Amino acid sequence: MENKNKSLNLLTGFAIGSAIGATVSLLLAPASGEETRRKIKAEVAEAQMKAMNAIEDVQSKALNLVDDLKEDVQQRASRLKNIGQRVFEDEKATVEQGAIDVKATMDQGAKEAKDVFKS
Numbered sequence: 001m002e003n004k005n006k007s008l009n010l011l012t013g014f015a016i017g018s019a020i021g022a023t024v025s026l027l028l029a030p031a032s033g034e035e036t037r038r039k040i041k042a043e044v045a046e047a048q049m050k051a052m053n054a055i056e057d058v059q060s061k062a063l064n065l066v067d068d069l070k071e072d073v074q075q076r077a078s079r080l081k082n083i084g085q086r087v088f089e090d091e092k093a094t095v096e097q098g099a100i101d102v103k104a105t106m107d108q109g110a111k112e113a114k115d116v117f118k119s
Contacts, residue, residue: 011054019047 022043 011058012051015047015051015054018050019044022047 023040
């Protein structure tokens, strides 16, 4: 994100610098007032077009970045979900086996207790 801001600042600075440089050069060049105004108008229009192109380029790159990040997050979420499901299934099997073992131990203890009381 920081690189995108740097790119936008760079492009904005370039566009502004170009417009200022063109305007100053036109003002200092020997020409009639009407010709100078026409040149300034043309330079401003060109600078505006360059700025708009730069903004569109940055917007396009930002949208692509958002799409890439969205896809990455979805993939990571899917992997985490699968990992969580596997862990849950493993723990469920462990608990179920533990319940079976406890029941078997209790049944064995009850049988032994009956045998003790019978004798």
